[in-house]
Structure formats: C-alpha cells, structure tokens
Amino acid sequence: MSVVDHNAIELPRISEAEVGDYLALLKPRVMSLVIFTALVGLVIAPGHIHPILAFTSILCIAVGAGASGALNMAYEGDIDALMSRTANRPIPRGRITREEATAFGLILAFFSVMTLGILVNWLAGGLLAFTIFFYVVIYTMLLKRWTAQNIVIGGAAGALPPVVAWAAATGSLSMEPVLLFLIIFFWTPPHFWALALFRSDDYARAGIPMLPVVAGPDATRLQILLYTVVLVAIAVAPWPLGYFDAIYGITSLVLGAGMMALAINVYRRREGTEALRATRRLFAFSILYLFALFATLLLEVVVRGVMALIG
The missing domain is CATH 1.20.120 (Four Helix Bundle (Hemerythrin (Met), subunit A))
Structure with missing residues (x-):
C-alpha cells in the first residue's frame, strides 16, 4: 500500500496581487501621456462627436495602452528584474505571475478594440489593434532585445494615439x-x-x-x-x-x-x-x-x- 507524500503535492498558487499591482501593470505614467495626446487628436478633429462616444473613444484608447503595458511587462519580467528602474514592478516582485499579466493584457486588448470598433467605428478600432500589436510584437518581442534602433522604430506605437482618436472622431484620416x-x-x-x-x-x-x-x-x-x-x-x-x-x-x-x-x-x-x-x-x-x-x-x-x- 503506497503512502502519499503530502509535502510533494504542489498546491495551486494563491495570487498576492492587489488592485494597485494590476494598476501598475497598466503603466499609468505612459497611459497619462497617451490619454492626453489622444484627447488633443479628438478635440482638434473637425466636425462633432457625441460626448458619450468621445468619452468611450478616450477610454478605449487608454485601456488599449494599458493592455500594451501589461503585455510588455509580462514578456519582459526577466529583464525588469535586472534593472533598478523596473525592479519594483509587480512581476519582478512576485506579486503577479507572467501568465496572469498576459491574460489580463489580452482581455483588456480584446475588449478595448471591440468596444471602440462596435460603438465608434472600425477604422479607429483597427488602428488601436495595430497600435497594440506594434508595441507588443514589433517593439517588445522583435526589436527591443535585438537592435539599437528599437526605440526609433518602436516609437511609432507611442505616436499613434492621436491618430486613433482623430479616426474615432471623423471616421477618416x-x-x-x-x-x-x-x-x-x-x-x-x-x-x-x-x-x-x-x-x-x-x-x-x-x-x-x-x-x-x-x-x-x-x-x-x-x-x-x-x-x-x-x-x-x-x-x-x-x-x-x-x-x-x-x-x-x-x-x-x-x-x-x-x-x-x-x-x-x-x-x-x-x-x-x-x-x-x-x-x-x-x-x-x-x-x-x-x-x-x-x-x-x-x-x-x-x-x-x-x-x-x-x-
């Protein structure tokens, strides 16, 4: 009759994450700049957009930026732990796992793009999807660790929010x-x-x-x-x-x-x-x-x- 070694059983990890940890994943400082530049693109656009749709547009762009930040941190958890500037982020501190951050980022990305596309217009939704893809895949995964021109090419993602907002307001570019x-x-x-x-x-x-x-x-x-x-x-x-x-x-x-x-x-x-x-x-x-x-x-x-x- 075999004896079960209860010490060898691996129990599911209980997340220690709090609301503040998930907010940190959104890169709030970067998000504030995204919101501001997008707001400018929305306000200076010609014509009129309903205030509710304007608020929805800015919210979706902000959430999309937060999704990009969360997916970026999920992928870069290893190098964040090595840098003093980023060592206190939730993943290096063990507050959130990379899998949790990935799931969080993907959910935010999906709902921000779909909400913007369905409620506002699909040009804006498509541009937001491309912005998230560019930041996460092109910049974070392909450029940042491989070329000194990472920030030059990758800067396109950070420059797109006012374009997305303009498209939300006008349906065109x-x-x-x-x-x-x-x-x-x-x-x-x-x-x-x-x-x-x-x-x-x-x-x-x-x-x-x-x-x-x-x-x-x-x-x-x-x-x-x-x-x-x-x-x-x-x-x-x-x-x-x-x-x-x-x-x-x-x-x-x-x-x-x-x-x-x-x-x-x-x-x-x-x-x-x-x-x-x-x-x-x-x-x-x-x-x-x-x-x-x-x-x-x-x-x-x-x-x-x-x-x-x-x-």
Whole structure:
C-alpha cells in the first residue's frame, strides 16, 4: 500500500496581487501621456462627436495602452528584474505571475478594440489593434532585445494615439493627425536616449542594446542632437503650412529653441556630473515640451470657439 507524500503535492498558487499591482501593470505614467495626446487628436478633429462616444473613444484608447503595458511587462519580467528602474514592478516582485499579466493584457486588448470598433467605428478600432500589436510584437518581442534602433522604430506605437482618436472622431484620416504622429515619433528618440544615457548601466546589465550601450555615449549625444533638429523643424512646420495657427507656431518656436539649447548642451557636456545634469535636464524638459506643444493646440480650439461666439 503506497503512502502519499503530502509535502510533494504542489498546491495551486494563491495570487498576492492587489488592485494597485494590476494598476501598475497598466503603466499609468505612459497611459497619462497617451490619454492626453489622444484627447488633443479628438478635440482638434473637425466636425462633432457625441460626448458619450468621445468619452468611450478616450477610454478605449487608454485601456488599449494599458493592455500594451501589461503585455510588455509580462514578456519582459526577466529583464525588469535586472534593472533598478523596473525592479519594483509587480512581476519582478512576485506579486503577479507572467501568465496572469498576459491574460489580463489580452482581455483588456480584446475588449478595448471591440468596444471602440462596435460603438465608434472600425477604422479607429483597427488602428488601436495595430497600435497594440506594434508595441507588443514589433517593439517588445522583435526589436527591443535585438537592435539599437528599437526605440526609433518602436516609437511609432507611442505616436499613434492621436491618430486613433482623430479616426474615432471623423471616421477618416488627414494630414493633421499625420503631423501629430510625426511630432511624437521624432520626439521619442531624444527623449528616451537622454534617459538611456544616465541609465546605461541598467540597460547593459539587462542585455538590452540601447544606443549608449552599443554605440557609446558620444554617438548617442550626436544622434540626440540630429533627431532634435528634425523634431523642431517638423513641430514648427504645421504653422507655415497653414494647418495650425500662430499661437501654436510661436509656442513651437520658443519650445524648440529650448530643446535645441539643451540638446546642444548634452552634445557638448561629456564628462562627470555636468554631463549627467545635462542629460537629466533634457529628459525632463522633453516631457514639458511635448505636453506644452499639444496643450497649445487645445488652447487654439478654445480661442477659436471664443472668437466664434464673439463674432
């Protein structure tokens, strides 16, 4: 008669996850930027969208971004544990398993895309599905661990939310959302490479081929400067082309001058604490730059509305 060794029986793991752990999977800081840029795309779009559909659109885009974050963390749990910046995320801490995060992300992705497609329109739903696919499969799985150009190509996913929102509002696409896409797309490399310069040890430890790790800090500083030149030119261009008004144009010139000055400073300062301080300043200002640029577009809508009422 055999004796059952109860100590050898593997009991189902009881999840320790709390609501805060699942919220952390959504990458709330990234989600806040997605919501804001999508809101701008929605508000500046021509025509009228019902407030309930507008709210639904922004909610679906936000949930889709959260799904992307959860699936990204599920796939990168191993490298997150090696980096001080990400070691406190729920999966490295053992609060949530990679399987739980994957299931959570897939459910959010499915319902966000289907809800947007059914309730708003399928162009927006299809674009949201492509955005999630691009971030999770193209960037996270195929690019991030294999090429130093990961953040350049992968930046397309972060640049798509205003395009999705425009499609939700109009059912079509035009040059304005393409311009918003290009601004975010060319903003992404100098923003993240500035971060990578003062976090290069983290990326090297995790084996991620970020540009400072592969090409060195000096080559990265040059690339930051070159991309900033392109960014500033693209950000100013909608004004003389007649797509955005003077308030935006003047603001983009002032903010662009600030970005250029800080990028030049990063290029020139290459040693010691001064170099570190320069990269941190550029990283911090780049967030302000994008926020202020898009906020100005909202301001233009308000000004046009007020002028219409007065007229």
